[in-house]
Amino acid sequence: MSQFRNSPAIQKILRALGNGESLSGAQIRSRTGSDVNKDQRAKLTDAGFVGVDSAGRGFIYTLTADGLSFVRDELGGPLEAPEADSSRLSGKERIALFALLSPSLEVAGADIKRLFGVTISKPVRTSLSDRGLVVVFERPIRFELTEKGWQVVEEELAKPGEPDDPPLLRMFHHQYSRALSALRSRGLGLVELYAEGLVDEPAVDDVPKTVGARVIESYEDLTSEPGGWVSLVKLRDHLADVERDELDEVLSALFRDGRIRLISEVNQRMLTDTDREAALAFGGDHKHLYQVG
Known part of the structure; x- marks a missing residue:
């Protein structure tokens, strides 16, 4: 335990994972009250106690066999998982x-x-x-x-x-x-x-509308024909009051939920600097057009 004797935060992370389940960073935060930072992640993987997998913008953490043994033998076992709020709506x-x-x-x-x-x-x-x-x-x-x-x-x-x-x-x-x-x-x-x-x-x-609802409704205003594709340049101009990061997050969520489609421009030579600037980075690709329906 000597390498983590002065790091109660890392001990908490290990104990949060002590039941052998894989947890996201958000789930660890809900159990320990703090995030897993880059330095902690490196120390845990270097010690061979935790395996880390990428998951979108975050990570999934899983204890290795050595990590499970360490939690059991040196840290007194796993943290108790918080009880679900049975009164809360699903x-x-x-x-x-x-x-x-x-x-x-x-x-x-x-x-x-x-x-x-x-x-x-x-x-x-x-x-x-x-x-x-x-x-x-x-x-x-x-x-x-x-x-x-x-x-x-x-x-x-x-x-x-x-x-x-x-x-x-x-x-x-x-x-x-x-x-x-x-x-x-x-x-x-x-x-x-x-x-x-x-x-x-x-x-x-x-009436205040969500940005997601505005993205969906904007499609009808911006498309030139049913089922047509709308450039993200037009959408960003149409929703100029929405911050770039917020609109990117909403577009990504709508795309993951299957409520909009996003594609890259096939003919990349047609793209202007404005098109490239307006593109949404998603899954290692850049999306330039969206469609609803």
Whole structure:
């Protein structure tokens, strides 16, 4: 244990991995309270205790046989995994609630599918209805958030996301957390903003939309024909108020979720410097065009 005697942070990392499961950096952070930095990663691999694999922008960590023995014999065994919050909504339930945020009294299931590529399944509908968070109308499927539903959305936005949240849920949480923060700076919350009698029915343009929803809607404005490809130059100009890094993150999430398509320009000689600057780096390639549908 001598090489890590003065490094309680590394000891915690090793114990977090002590059950033999592979964990992402986010999962380790949720168990230890801190990230695995580059220096720690190097020390763990040099000691032969941890195997590291790339996973997108992050890493997956797994104890080697020597590492497992070290944790058992020298560190007193693995950390206890934190108990899941059984009262918290599931990822699918949170996605459904965030997708239902709208000034409209009712939101059609077909519109949710069109805008976000999400189908709210019957088990999710039943769970949210039983909790008193939504009212579900049949034929066609429509939803209405209850007052309690709006309150629960705000409560969820006040909590950190889970390490295994899918990209769409992370995007929703990020965008609506920012919107809620802006509203609260004016003394408002989501419930108050949409409460009956507080304000007149807001115009669509006044309703905060996620960047993901704006990317989807922008396609119809920018494409010259159904099924056509739109250059990322046009999209970035159209969403000039969105920071470059934020738009890149949203495009990547939409692409991973299969809700947009991204391709490289086949004829690279046609690319201008502006095209190259607007490209999205993804998977070792540069994407220049996107399509919805």
